[in-house]
Amino acid sequence: MTLSGYRRLRSGAWGGAEPRVEAASEEGADEILMLRVGQGDQPAYQLLVRRHLPRSLALARRMTASASDAEEIAQEAFLRVWTSAPRWRVEGAAFRTWLYRIVVNLCLDRGRRKPFMPLEDAGDPSDPAPDALTVLEQQETARRVAAAVEALPDRQRAALVLSYYEGLSNADAAVVLGVSVSGLEALLVRARRALRGRLEERPHGSHAAAAKESEA
Amino acid sequence: MNRQQFEHLLEAYGADLQRWPAAHRQAARALIAEDDTARAAQAAAARLDALLDRFAPPAPSDAGARIAASLAALPPQGVGVAPELESWLGPIAGWAATLADLWWELRAVPRIPSIVAVLLCGLVVGFASLGLTHLGGGHVDLSALLFEPTPSDWLQL
Numbered sequence: 001m002t003l004s005g006y007r008r009l010r011s012g013a014w015g016g017a018e019p020r021v022e023a024a025s026e027e028g029a030d031e032i033l034m035l036r037v038g039q040g041d042q043p044a045y046q047l048l049v050r051r052h053l054p055r056s057l058a059l060a061r062r063m064t065a066s067a068s069d070a071e072e073i074a075q076e077a078f079l080r081v082w083t084s085a086p087r088w089r090v091e092g093a094a095f096r097t098w099l100y101r102i103v104v105n106l107c108l109d110r111g112r113r114k115p116f117m118p119l120e121d122a123g124d125p126s127d128p129a130p131d132a133l134t135v136l137e138q139q140e141t142a143r144r145v146a147a148a149v150e151a152l153p154d155r156q157r158a159a160l161v162l163s164y165y166e167g168l169s170n171a172d173a174a175v176v177l178g179v180s181v182s183g184l185e186a187l188l189v190r191a192r193r194a195l196r197g198r199l200e201e202r203p204h205g206s207h208a209a210a211a212k213e214s215e216a
Numbered sequence: 217m218n219r220q221q222f223e224h225l226l227e228a229y230g231a232d233l234q235r236w237p238a239a240h241r242q243a244a245r246a247l248i249a250e251d252d253t254a255r256a257a258q259a260a261a262a263r264l265d266a267l268l269d270r271f272a273p274p275a276p277s278d279a280g281a282r283i284a285a286s287l288a289a290l291p292p293q294g295v296g297v298a299p300e301l302e303s304w305l306g307p308i309a310g311w312a313a314t315l316a317d318l319w320w321e322l323r324a325v326p327r328i329p330s331i332v333a334v335l336l337c338g339l340v341v342g343f344a345s346l347g348l349t350h351l352g353g354g355h356v357d358l359s360a361l362l363f364e365p366t367p368s369d370w371l372q373l
Contacts, residue, residue: 045290046287049283050284057283062271067279071279071282074283075283078283079290079291082287082290082291082293083294085293086293086294087294141270145271146271149268149271164268165268167235170229170237181237188228188229192227192228192264195267196264199264199267
Protein backbone atom coordinates (compact mmCIF):
# COMPACT_ATOMS: atom_id res chain seq x y z
CA MET A 1 0.00 0.00 0.00
CA THR A 2 1.35 3.44 -0.91
CA LEU A 3 1.35 6.32 1.53
CA SER A 4 -1.20 8.28 -0.49
CA GLY A 5 -3.45 5.25 -0.81
CA TYR A 6 -3.19 4.64 2.90
CA ARG A 7 -4.16 8.23 3.65
CA ARG A 8 -7.19 8.06 1.33
CA LEU A 9 -8.31 4.84 2.94
CA ARG A 10 -8.08 6.24 6.46
CA SER A 11 -9.67 9.58 5.64
CA GLY A 12 -12.56 7.82 3.92
CA ALA A 13 -13.05 5.25 6.62
CA TRP A 14 -13.23 7.60 9.53
CA GLY A 15 -14.08 10.90 7.92
CA GLY A 16 -11.69 12.68 10.19
CA ALA A 17 -8.52 14.66 9.84
CA GLU A 18 -5.66 13.22 7.86
CA PRO A 19 -3.81 10.87 10.16
CA ARG A 20 -0.41 11.82 11.42
CA VAL A 21 2.29 10.03 9.51
CA GLU A 22 5.88 10.73 10.20
CA ALA A 23 8.14 10.79 7.20
CA ALA A 24 10.93 8.26 7.36
CA SER A 25 13.28 6.61 4.93
CA GLU A 26 12.46 5.33 1.51
CA GLU A 27 11.35 2.02 3.06
CA GLY A 28 8.19 3.69 4.29
CA ALA A 29 6.80 5.73 7.14
CA ASP A 30 6.69 4.12 10.54
CA GLU A 31 2.91 4.03 10.56
CA ILE A 32 2.76 2.19 7.24
CA LEU A 33 5.30 -0.31 8.54
CA MET A 34 3.17 -0.83 11.63
CA LEU A 35 0.17 -1.66 9.49
CA ARG A 36 2.28 -4.32 7.82
CA VAL A 37 3.62 -5.56 11.15
CA GLY A 38 0.01 -5.96 12.24
CA GLN A 39 -0.37 -8.43 9.42
CA GLY A 40 2.59 -10.45 10.62
CA ASP A 41 5.20 -8.86 8.36
CA GLN A 42 8.44 -9.70 10.18
CA PRO A 43 10.80 -7.85 7.79
CA ALA A 44 8.74 -4.69 8.39
CA TYR A 45 9.04 -5.30 12.12
CA GLN A 46 12.80 -5.79 11.92
CA LEU A 47 13.07 -2.54 9.99
CA LEU A 48 11.21 -0.71 12.76
CA VAL A 49 13.52 -2.32 15.30
CA ARG A 50 16.64 -1.22 13.43
CA ARG A 51 15.24 2.25 13.01
CA HIS A 52 14.13 2.89 16.59
CA LEU A 53 16.09 0.55 18.86
CA PRO A 54 19.15 2.80 19.33
CA ARG A 55 17.12 5.80 20.51
CA SER A 56 14.85 3.63 22.64
CA LEU A 57 17.87 2.08 24.28
CA ALA A 58 19.42 5.50 24.89
CA LEU A 59 16.16 6.72 26.41
CA ALA A 60 15.99 3.72 28.73
CA ARG A 61 19.65 4.15 29.65
CA ARG A 62 19.12 7.74 30.73
CA MET A 63 15.92 6.86 32.58
CA THR A 64 17.29 3.89 34.50
CA ALA A 65 21.05 4.55 34.65
CA SER A 66 21.45 0.78 34.30
CA ALA A 67 22.65 -0.91 31.15
CA SER A 68 21.05 -4.24 32.00
CA ASP A 69 17.70 -2.68 32.92
CA ALA A 70 17.76 -0.57 29.78
CA GLU A 71 18.33 -3.64 27.60
CA GLU A 72 15.51 -5.54 29.25
CA ILE A 73 13.18 -2.57 28.89
CA ALA A 74 14.06 -2.00 25.25
CA GLN A 75 13.50 -5.68 24.50
CA GLU A 76 10.17 -5.71 26.32
CA ALA A 77 9.06 -2.52 24.57
CA PHE A 78 9.67 -3.97 21.12
CA LEU A 79 8.00 -7.24 22.07
CA ARG A 80 4.93 -5.18 22.93
CA VAL A 81 5.20 -3.44 19.57
CA TRP A 82 5.00 -6.86 17.89
CA THR A 83 2.19 -8.32 20.01
CA SER A 84 0.08 -5.14 19.93
CA ALA A 85 0.56 -4.44 16.23
CA PRO A 86 -2.71 -6.08 15.08
CA ARG A 87 -4.56 -3.50 17.17
CA TRP A 88 -2.44 -0.55 16.03
CA ARG A 89 -4.57 2.45 15.14
CA VAL A 90 -3.01 5.24 13.15
CA GLU A 91 -5.51 7.72 14.58
CA GLY A 92 -3.69 7.52 17.85
CA ALA A 93 -0.28 8.89 18.65
CA ALA A 94 2.50 8.74 16.09
CA PHE A 95 4.49 5.52 16.26
CA ARG A 96 7.60 7.00 17.84
CA THR A 97 5.54 8.82 20.48
CA TRP A 98 3.65 5.61 21.25
CA LEU A 99 6.88 3.62 21.44
CA TYR A 100 8.50 6.14 23.76
CA ARG A 101 5.42 6.01 25.96
CA ILE A 102 5.88 2.27 26.33
CA VAL A 103 9.57 2.68 27.13
CA VAL A 104 8.96 5.45 29.67
CA ASN A 105 6.16 3.51 31.38
CA LEU A 106 8.39 0.45 31.62
CA CYS A 107 11.14 2.61 33.11
CA LEU A 108 8.77 4.19 35.61
CA ASP A 109 7.40 0.76 36.53
CA ARG A 110 10.85 -0.34 37.49
CA GLY A 111 10.83 2.27 40.24
CA ARG A 112 14.18 1.19 41.45
CA ARG A 113 16.98 3.53 42.25
CA LYS A 114 20.36 2.50 41.05
CA PRO A 115 23.57 3.46 42.78
CA PHE A 116 25.61 6.18 41.21
CA MET A 117 27.46 5.10 38.13
CA PRO A 118 31.07 4.15 38.82
CA LEU A 119 33.53 6.78 37.73
CA GLU A 120 34.80 4.63 34.87
CA ASP A 121 31.27 4.37 33.46
CA ALA A 122 30.50 8.06 33.62
CA GLY A 123 31.26 8.47 29.94
CA ASP A 124 34.20 9.76 28.04
CA PRO A 125 34.64 13.52 28.04
CA SER A 126 33.24 15.16 24.95
CA ASP A 127 36.24 17.42 24.51
CA PRO A 128 39.73 16.10 23.85
CA ALA A 129 41.78 16.85 26.92
CA PRO A 130 45.49 17.58 26.86
CA ASP A 131 46.18 16.15 30.34
CA ALA A 132 44.98 13.44 32.68
CA LEU A 133 43.74 15.89 35.33
CA THR A 134 41.33 17.52 32.90
CA VAL A 135 40.07 14.09 31.86
CA LEU A 136 39.46 13.17 35.47
CA GLU A 137 37.68 16.46 36.14
CA GLN A 138 35.44 15.97 33.13
CA GLN A 139 34.64 12.42 34.16
CA GLU A 140 33.82 13.59 37.68
CA THR A 141 31.52 16.27 36.26
CA ALA A 142 29.79 13.69 34.10
CA ARG A 143 29.36 11.46 37.12
CA ARG A 144 27.89 14.32 39.20
CA VAL A 145 25.46 15.22 36.43
CA ALA A 146 24.41 11.59 35.99
CA ALA A 147 23.85 11.27 39.73
CA ALA A 148 21.87 14.51 39.86
CA VAL A 149 19.64 13.43 36.99
CA GLU A 150 19.17 10.01 38.58
CA ALA A 151 18.19 11.67 41.86
CA LEU A 152 15.31 13.53 40.25
CA PRO A 153 11.77 12.31 40.91
CA ASP A 154 10.79 9.83 38.20
CA ARG A 155 8.45 12.04 36.21
CA GLN A 156 10.74 15.05 36.34
CA ARG A 157 13.56 12.87 35.07
CA ALA A 158 11.32 11.49 32.34
CA ALA A 159 10.30 15.00 31.27
CA LEU A 160 13.91 16.14 31.13
CA VAL A 161 15.17 13.10 29.25
CA LEU A 162 12.37 13.24 26.67
CA SER A 163 12.52 16.98 26.13
CA TYR A 164 16.20 17.84 26.54
CA TYR A 165 18.06 14.69 25.60
CA GLU A 166 15.72 12.97 23.16
CA GLY A 167 14.60 16.22 21.53
CA LEU A 168 10.90 15.48 21.49
CA SER A 169 8.62 18.42 20.89
CA ASN A 170 6.74 19.62 23.96
CA ALA A 171 3.53 18.24 22.47
CA ASP A 172 5.01 14.78 21.90
CA ALA A 173 6.72 14.66 25.28
CA ALA A 174 3.44 15.65 26.93
CA VAL A 175 1.65 12.81 25.12
CA VAL A 176 4.31 10.32 26.23
CA LEU A 177 3.88 11.38 29.84
CA GLY A 178 0.12 11.71 29.65
CA VAL A 179 0.13 15.35 30.72
CA SER A 180 -0.70 18.69 29.17
CA VAL A 181 2.01 20.90 27.71
CA SER A 182 1.76 23.18 30.73
CA GLY A 183 2.11 20.12 32.94
CA LEU A 184 5.21 19.09 31.03
CA GLU A 185 6.68 22.57 31.41
CA ALA A 186 6.00 22.48 35.15
CA LEU A 187 7.91 19.19 35.38
CA LEU A 188 10.79 20.63 33.36
CA VAL A 189 11.00 23.79 35.47
CA ARG A 190 11.15 21.78 38.69
CA ALA A 191 13.69 19.37 37.22
CA ARG A 192 16.04 22.10 36.04
CA ARG A 193 15.74 24.00 39.31
CA ALA A 194 16.63 20.86 41.23
CA LEU A 195 19.59 20.19 38.96
CA ARG A 196 20.81 23.77 39.21
CA GLY A 197 20.70 23.52 42.97
CA ARG A 198 22.78 20.34 42.94
CA LEU A 199 25.24 21.14 40.19
CA GLU A 200 26.02 24.82 40.13
CA GLU A 201 28.56 26.11 42.59
CA ARG A 202 27.04 28.18 45.36
CA PRO A 203 28.56 30.34 48.10
CA HIS A 204 29.21 28.41 51.32
CA GLY A 205 26.05 27.78 53.30
CA SER A 206 23.58 28.35 50.51
CA HIS A 207 23.60 24.82 49.05
CA ALA A 208 20.96 23.53 51.43
CA ALA A 209 18.72 26.51 50.83
CA ALA A 210 19.06 26.22 47.09
CA ALA A 211 18.32 22.49 47.11
CA LYS A 212 15.30 22.98 49.35
CA GLU A 213 13.96 25.72 47.06
CA SER A 214 14.41 23.65 43.94
CA GLU A 215 12.58 20.66 45.42
CA ALA A 216 9.54 22.72 46.46
CA MET B 217 6.59 38.28 25.25
CA ASN B 218 7.23 39.73 28.66
CA ARG B 219 10.18 38.87 30.87
CA GLN B 220 8.14 36.58 33.13
CA GLN B 221 7.05 34.45 30.17
CA PHE B 222 10.59 34.44 28.84
CA GLU B 223 12.05 33.28 32.15
CA HIS B 224 9.42 30.56 32.51
CA LEU B 225 10.25 29.15 29.07
CA LEU B 226 13.95 29.54 29.79
CA GLU B 227 13.56 27.51 32.97
CA ALA B 228 11.62 24.83 31.13
CA TYR B 229 13.55 24.45 27.89
CA GLY B 230 16.98 25.91 28.52
CA ALA B 231 19.06 28.47 26.66
CA ASP B 232 18.93 26.99 23.17
CA LEU B 233 15.93 28.56 21.45
CA GLN B 234 15.80 25.64 19.02
CA ARG B 235 14.48 23.58 21.91
CA TRP B 236 11.72 26.08 22.57
CA PRO B 237 8.21 25.79 21.11
CA ALA B 238 8.46 27.28 17.64
CA ALA B 239 5.72 29.81 18.33
CA HIS B 240 7.81 31.57 20.99
CA ARG B 241 11.26 31.70 19.38
CA GLN B 242 10.96 34.91 17.45
CA ALA B 243 9.56 36.84 20.40
CA ALA B 244 12.32 35.45 22.59
CA ARG B 245 15.00 36.54 20.12
CA ALA B 246 13.52 40.03 20.07
CA LEU B 247 13.52 40.24 23.86
CA ILE B 248 17.09 38.96 24.12
CA ALA B 249 18.23 41.53 21.57
CA GLU B 250 16.90 44.47 23.57
CA ASP B 251 16.98 43.33 27.21
CA ASP B 252 20.25 42.89 29.14
CA THR B 253 18.53 41.01 31.94
CA ALA B 254 17.09 38.52 29.49
CA ARG B 255 20.55 37.96 27.99
CA ALA B 256 22.03 37.39 31.42
CA ALA B 257 19.30 34.90 32.26
CA GLN B 258 19.94 33.07 29.01
CA ALA B 259 23.65 32.90 29.79
CA ALA B 260 22.90 31.39 33.19
CA ALA B 261 20.65 28.80 31.60
CA ALA B 262 23.39 28.03 29.09
CA ARG B 263 25.76 27.17 31.97
CA LEU B 264 23.29 24.58 33.21
CA ASP B 265 22.84 23.27 29.68
CA ALA B 266 26.60 22.82 29.39
CA LEU B 267 26.55 20.68 32.52
CA LEU B 268 23.58 18.66 31.30
CA ASP B 269 25.41 17.98 28.07
CA ARG B 270 27.98 16.05 30.10
CA PHE B 271 25.38 13.38 30.83
CA ALA B 272 25.98 10.96 28.02
CA PRO B 273 25.69 7.42 29.34
CA PRO B 274 27.72 5.15 27.11
CA ALA B 275 25.75 2.40 25.45
CA PRO B 276 27.46 -1.00 25.26
CA SER B 277 28.48 -1.50 21.66
CA ASP B 278 26.78 -4.86 21.28
CA ALA B 279 23.56 -4.09 23.20
CA GLY B 280 21.60 -3.32 20.07
CA ALA B 281 22.75 -6.50 18.37
CA ARG B 282 21.87 -8.57 21.44
CA ILE B 283 18.39 -7.12 21.63
CA ALA B 284 17.79 -7.45 17.89
CA ALA B 285 18.89 -11.09 18.07
CA SER B 286 16.54 -11.75 20.98
CA LEU B 287 13.68 -10.33 18.90
CA ALA B 288 14.29 -12.76 16.04
CA ALA B 289 12.02 -15.36 17.66
CA LEU B 290 8.69 -13.62 18.12
CA PRO B 291 5.66 -14.66 20.17
CA PRO B 292 2.15 -14.86 18.68
CA GLN B 293 0.58 -11.55 17.86
CA GLY B 294 -2.59 -10.24 19.37
CA VAL B 295 -1.70 -11.32 22.89
CA GLY B 296 -1.15 -8.71 25.53
CA VAL B 297 -2.18 -5.15 26.16
CA ALA B 298 -4.09 -3.20 23.54
CA PRO B 299 -2.26 0.00 22.64
CA GLU B 300 -5.11 2.16 23.96
CA LEU B 301 -4.77 0.56 27.39
CA GLU B 302 -1.04 1.12 27.68
CA SER B 303 -1.44 4.56 29.16
CA TRP B 304 -3.26 3.52 32.30
CA LEU B 305 -2.46 -0.15 32.65
CA GLY B 306 1.22 0.66 32.89
CA PRO B 307 0.90 2.44 36.23
CA ILE B 308 -1.45 -0.22 37.58
CA ALA B 309 0.99 -2.95 36.66
CA GLY B 310 3.70 -0.88 38.26
CA TRP B 311 1.82 -0.63 41.54
CA ALA B 312 1.14 -4.35 41.46
CA ALA B 313 4.82 -5.01 40.83
CA THR B 314 5.75 -2.75 43.73
CA LEU B 315 3.34 -4.56 46.03
CA ALA B 316 4.64 -7.91 44.87
CA ASP B 317 8.23 -6.80 45.55
CA LEU B 318 7.20 -5.56 48.98
CA TRP B 319 5.50 -8.84 49.78
CA TRP B 320 8.55 -10.77 48.65
CA GLU B 321 10.69 -8.80 51.06
CA LEU B 322 8.23 -9.43 53.89
CA ARG B 323 7.91 -13.18 53.47
CA ALA B 324 8.33 -13.72 57.20
CA VAL B 325 5.09 -11.81 57.80
CA PRO B 326 1.89 -13.92 58.16
CA ARG B 327 0.48 -15.26 54.91
CA ILE B 328 -2.56 -12.96 54.64
CA PRO B 329 -0.63 -10.44 52.49
CA SER B 330 0.11 -13.25 50.05
CA ILE B 331 -3.62 -13.74 49.49
CA VAL B 332 -3.99 -10.02 48.90
CA ALA B 333 -1.06 -10.06 46.47
CA VAL B 334 -2.61 -12.97 44.57
CA LEU B 335 -5.91 -11.12 44.33
CA LEU B 336 -4.15 -8.01 43.05
CA CYS B 337 -2.23 -10.02 40.48
CA GLY B 338 -5.47 -11.59 39.36
CA LEU B 339 -6.97 -8.15 38.94
CA VAL B 340 -4.04 -7.04 36.80
CA VAL B 341 -4.16 -10.18 34.69
CA GLY B 342 -7.91 -9.72 34.30
CA PHE B 343 -7.47 -6.19 33.00
CA ALA B 344 -4.63 -7.31 30.75
CA SER B 345 -6.78 -10.05 29.30
CA LEU B 346 -9.07 -7.39 27.80
CA GLY B 347 -6.49 -7.20 25.05
CA LEU B 348 -6.37 -10.92 24.31
CA THR B 349 -7.43 -11.92 20.84
CA HIS B 350 -7.29 -14.84 18.49
CA LEU B 351 -6.38 -17.50 20.99
CA GLY B 352 -7.05 -20.42 18.73
CA GLY B 353 -9.99 -18.64 17.10
CA GLY B 354 -13.51 -18.00 18.23
CA HIS B 355 -12.65 -15.73 21.12
CA VAL B 356 -14.27 -12.35 21.38
CA ASP B 357 -11.92 -9.41 21.12
CA LEU B 358 -13.09 -7.40 24.10
CA SER B 359 -10.76 -4.55 23.30
CA ALA B 360 -12.37 -4.31 19.87
CA LEU B 361 -15.87 -4.23 21.38
CA LEU B 362 -14.88 -1.59 23.88
CA PHE B 363 -12.76 0.64 21.73
CA GLU B 364 -13.75 0.21 18.10
CA PRO B 365 -14.01 2.07 15.83
CA THR B 366 -11.81 4.46 17.82
CA PRO B 367 -11.69 5.49 21.46
CA SER B 368 -12.95 9.01 20.60
CA ASP B 369 -15.91 7.57 18.70
CA TRP B 370 -16.76 5.28 21.58
CA LEU B 371 -16.88 8.23 23.95
CA GLN B 372 -19.38 9.96 21.69
CA LEU B 373 -21.91 7.13 21.94
